Amino acid sequence: MANPVKKCISCGVPLTEPQDTSFSCPGCGKTKIGRCTHCRIQSANYLCTECGFEGP
């Protein structure tokens, strides 16, 4: 199994735990959405590649 690289879905930077967060997509529950602190503070939009759910 491949090691999943957690990246911020908005800006693509690798996530550093624990201050960054990742959660399952509220739309489909399949995709892991990662968000860095920066994008979380800015409430940057994200788009699920699986179901097209747009957040926050």
Ligand SMILES: [Zn+2]
């Ligand atoms: Zn980010």
Ligand SMILES: [Zn+2]
């Ligand atoms: Zn989704």
